Amino acid sequence: MKSFRADYVFPVSADPIKNGVITVDDYGKIVSISTYAQPGVEVEQLSGIICPGFVNTHCHVELSHLQGKTPKGSGLVEFIKAVQSLRTVDDDIIQAAAAEADKQMYDNGIVAVGDISNSAHSIAIKKASKIYYHTFVEAFSFLPANADNAFQAAIELQKQFKPLSASVVPHAPYSVSKELFKLIKNYSDTHGNNLLSIHNQECEDENKFYRYKNGKFLELYDGFGIDISYFKPQARNSIQSVIPLLSNKQKVLLVHNTCTNLKDIYFVKRFDRNINWCFCPNANLHIEGRLPKIELFLDEGFNITLGTDSLASNDKLSILSEMATIHQKFPSIPIGKMLEWATINGARFLGIDDEIGTLEPGKTPGLNLITNLDGLKIIPDTQVKRLL
Template sequence: MKSFKADYVFPVYADPIKNGIVTVDDSGKIIAVAATPHPDHVNFPTETLSGIIAPGFINTHCHTELSHLKDKVKPGGGLISFIQDIQTFRNIDKAEMLDAAQRADQQMYDNGIVAVADTANSNLTVAMKEKSKLYYHTFVEIFGFLPDRADELFEKAGLLADEFRPQSVSVTAHAPYSVSKELFKLIKHFSDGGNKNLLSIHNQECEDENKFYRYKLGGFIDMYRHFGINIDYFRPQARNSLQSVIPLLSNRQKILMVHNTCTNLKDIYFIKRFDRKINWCFCPNANVYIEKRLPKVELFVNQGLNITLGTDSLASNNGLSILSEMQTIQQKFSSISLQTLLEWGTKNGAEFLDIADTKGTIEVDKSPGLNLITGLDDLKLTPESKVRKLI
């Protein structure tokens, strides 16, 4: 048994505890959380720390198999240029790709992340995830904008998902601009059929995505021409991409909309009219890296929405740190409290991934991991804030 005492303990599910004490057993399971030591625990060794103690972070959007692309893609070129660069540099020696993925896994562990929702397009990371200290849910992602290939692509994705089992895995669509209506319908049918199939979809990362769906104009026309794909069949929908695909999504599964860089208030209100289990993931550092802009985060606050945080990949980020994502949000949106940011980076992600029985909050009998966060100013994150993994 061991106790940790800090300036504050943030259990996240409840108010912060000033001069709080967290006691854990040798396996990392929480034995007690309180402002004063339990009489039975007074003789346990206690480490007194300066800073706050928070649960381990949950990263709800990553691409570990793209880790070898760190510093390969020039920042600030926009999403369409980024996609083209990814396809150019994506495939190299498998051993090099796996080594980079393993280093990314270790980096997340060192940065206090305990669980990851990771997107995969191949079986590269199967063995890595089996051995990892982190919990992984893998989203096998389908691309396919040509209707006549829908059945083939869905079957292929199902076979890839089988390679990850018995790990937690599901089949999902990449994005509105890269998945045909027919393929969306196959995923919906599968998700509606009693299969547990969490969904994670890249959403409105750039203005061109909405322009493409509204008017069939913008950079995606050039992108498909660049890849030699004929999209003459596609008809503009006269509404934003998010509003166009919502009816094609299951109402029986939880859905994570990722990035939301160009999502507006009308989109949010539109979503609320539908019976869909929508969650929202922000990856601010990747948005700045790719598009040089942030989502309108303030529009989502106080809407009763389940918001989570992700890092995206090392192709679009300088590191894999949920604390860094929170710092970027805090710097731009100073009114958002540390308690709220921690909810986004811990509890909400655990709830989305259905692992809240063990992770996401500091509660007795859970094993959420413990992080020490330092370098705060009046319980606000600063550029000097750092995270140290305690357990």
């Protein structure tokens, strides 16, 4: 066994313990948490906060080779164009970058990831990783006639990820037809563990497209040679249009939410859906140059999680960095609340909270040490070190 003492231990499942001591066995399983050491066990004295390992509920490992190659602040449509034009390179380049991204997340104290995949490039990395992965295999097609083929392609890719945990999900409101949504819903209604994730309201143009059928998405479809003459304005925001199309039998993760407003939140609350929200603030700044109105979500009773998005839209894959960005913009949100988002809430969504997410005897959540804080405030110099 080994023991660590720090200025504070944040179990997340209970109040912080000042000068707390946490003891683990040789397999990383927690034996005890208290203010005193186990008899005969040497205690390593540390400065900072000990907390559980982080959970990253939204990433695109297979896009890691695009780091530094997409324009900043150009908006979602230009970002999509850049990714589509740059993503196809030699498999060796993609897999080497993905392996490095996996190592970076591990070193940054991330123990579990909800990862988006549109190809098989990340399978070998995930099978060899020390990190737990659930893969969201995205289905794409905004053309009703292509719905069956797009769905079957996603099903076939999902099979390649087995026995790793994987599910079939819609990419985004602007890239999935109602016909494809229906196929995914029917599948989700009849298959036990098909966790859902969908990119949501990343820019104002997404809402404009759904409400009025105008904005930059028309340019995107035209550039890709996609005839969307069939699509009619919905007279409401994208989230209000697609929530009824999602299964009520599965947990749903709405990702980004950059332009989600209070009316959207209240609309979601009226539906019988198990909604979770994921914020990826650094990617929001990279793509749109703005953050979601996170304060609107705080008291609405939803499960909130954090993600990094990809290295195509982020400088690094660090949940601590996402917390620092939130803390800078929303200083009233305490570190304890953000640690919930970064640990147990993500574990609950992924269905692995019996093992990770909190510091409790019998669990193996991993241990992170957060240092260089200003009291209990995260500052730009704050760092994370993985203890276990």
